[in-house]
Amino acid sequence: MDKKAMILVVDDEHGVRQSFNMVLKDEYNVLLAENGKQAIDIFTKNAVDLILLDILIPDINGIDLLEKLKEIDPNVEIIMVTAVKEIQTAVKAIKLGAYEYVIKPFVVDDVLTLIHRALEKRSLLREVTYLRGELKRHQPFEKMVGEHESLQAVFDLIRTISKSDGAVLIQGESGTGKELVARAIHNSVSRKHKPFVVINCAAIPPTLMESELFGYNKGAFTGAAGTTMGKLEIANKGTVFLDDIDSLDVNMQAKLLRAIQEKEFERLGSTKVIRSDIRFVAASNRSIRELISRGKFREDLYYRLNVFPIILPPLRERKSDIPLLLNHFLELNSKKSGKPAKRFSKKAVNALMKYSWPGNVRELENMVERLTTITRKTVINIQDVSAFNIDFGNITRGMKLKDAVSAFEKNYISEVLDNVGGNRRKAAQTLGIHRNTLFVKMNEPADITGEI
Ligand SMILES: Nc1ncnc2c1ncn2[C@@H]1O[C@H](COP(=O)(O)OP(=O)(O)OP(=O)(O)O)[C@@H](O)[C@H]1O
Ligand SMILES: [Mg+2]
CATH class of the missing domain: 1.10.8.60 (Helicase, Ruva Protein; domain 3)
Structure with a gap:
């Protein structure tokens, strides 16, 4: 999978487009547009990370175009490219959410540094959103214990899996350590410093699942106040753990399958393509095979996820x-x-x-x-x-x-x-015994205050 960032250059001058292309093409995927209409079209169909936008283009004012692009995806980074006499406009562009502006003629290294910084900001934004969610979660202890051969085989499998990017399906009864295994897989690959995003398919109501996975744009539905990234977008370059995948609604199974196959999706209320590079790990405590036979689980999704099957033995x-x-x-x-x-x-x-x-x-x-x-x-x-x-x-x-x-x-x-939350006095009252009697029964030293 291609992990290069994608840059769209919008400039009406052929020479300028070509020189940007020359400078950027080794490190980035570069797309070129010569007017506003083309820019919007290309931007909507591709997972563009950053735009170099000329202020003076023939069919639309650069500022209006900036606003349109930001409307389609508020998270895209835009660097304005401008001539000296347009500096006032460039400043206005910054106020409207452009990342920076560069003045023509520019020094190539300066532009490259700006691009690096803007892209870094973008990935940090994703990480901050992820960390905010992660802080709320209880972090299970990562160490896995087990000498039994069935568990040793699982450890071997985790080591093998870490060398590839294929999806993993973990099956096992409740409490056998499926989430622990998912985290172990994430931590054993190059993705370990990237997000590990948990999607609990059993806990999220079907009506909210789509926006949870793919995110939404402002106004996509009643109450969609601002543009919000979905879990799949936040997880870029990391791992998505689809917990209790057996509870996923058949409709959503189809949508998820498409996102996994194409590695691309759109936010709700938007046609803009978002690309995310994800390692999928799913878990279920029911037999998916059995669900397939009852028409409750899509066989094609099962095959997509079951590239590496892991079966956790009951204790x-x-x-x-x-x-x-x-x-x-x-x-x-x-x-x-x-x-x-x-x-x-x-x-x-x-x-x-x-x-x-x-x-x-x-x-x-x-x-x-x-x-x-x-x-x-x-x-x-x-x-x-x-x-x-x-x-x-x-x-x-x-x-x-x-x-x-x-x-x-x-x-x-x-x-x-x-x-009673461990309160000895209250417990003694409920039990109708003296506090000291309670201490004796609990093998604790008596309380010398004698208070009940
Ligand atoms: N082999 C193991 N070594 C140490 N701790 C373990 C092991 N297996 C499971 N645990 C611990 O047991 C608890 C349950 O594990 P986990 O949450 O991964 O189970 P699960 O299979 O996801 O269960 P459920 O299906 O109910 O979600 C966790 O606190 C986990 O840290
Ligand atoms: Mg679990």
Whole structure:
């Protein structure tokens, strides 16, 4: 794929167009227009990044043309090219959103520097928009743990994939690490310093999906107040993660397919072509094959995305990784809290290895987090574990009544504590016990203030 920026030169003089072409053609894709009509036509049909615009052109005033071009795409960078006597006009152009002006005759290096800066500004704008969105997101921990051969095979595949730009389809049950794999792919390629843009197909209503993906121009629909870049435009040179792709509406599947195939699309309410160089990674926790057979998923889109298939195994099929994962999350929690890492007793680990983990790694991670918060001791034992969730059936089964009761009690106390945001006083009130009794039950030192 051609990653050169595209520059449109608008000038009525053949000689000027040709000299710009000579200077720019090695580093950029250059398009030439000799009048306003041609300029608008070429600009609409091509993904132009920057325009060198002569102020004096035959069929339209340069300022009016500037306004028209900016209307089509407010993000395009325009450098005005002008003769000395038109400086007033050039200044007006800057006020209307031109990036800069150069005065004829100009020094080639100066123009090149200006072009570099203008293009850099454009890519920074995209990155800032991306980072604003990313700051709001919770950044999952990037490290992936697993020694089981099924996961090792996934790691190998990620290494292979990083050498190409083909789309990836990750399938696996909820909580198996699909997003983590998507981020690992992004981080292992040259795109890693570029945006990783997540599109959650299950969370975005179908009516908003199109503007979310492609962006929109002012006035495209009621409420479209300003021109907004879509996720595909923001993700230029980076990765787009299409999470829960199985939830994507069949109509949108067709539109997405077109954007993937042609690497081009338009904002809503605009005919201007936008080009974006994207690595697509999609994820699904339902079988796409099965959805195809029910007519819910387009087969052609499936083939487009499934260039590299990755199937993540459920945790119950790689139980030997459980001790490793437990330690991983214990360490992670200790780093977060700044307290020394806790550990699980041998019996507790054995019990956890018998459990089927329907919520996979996410369920295990949540369990470790809750247990390390609730338990004050350094060693988390089997009672603490069974207290966490009495549905652990096969773990509580065979326990002495005393232990089962204590397990239930701990579970109930932790639920009440959760409900009151960890406030010991309120929890004691709800439970109808003295605060000190609560501390005893939680294996914490009593509170000497004696306050209820
Ligand atoms: N192999 C692993 N090593 C370490 N952490 C993992 C691993 N797999 C998953 N996790 C962690 O488990 C949690 C769930 O993973 P992730 O969000 O990637 O799952 P998912 O497959 O996208 O789930 P869903 O389908 O519900 O969106 C995350 O916090 C992630 O960091
Ligand atoms: Mg996910």
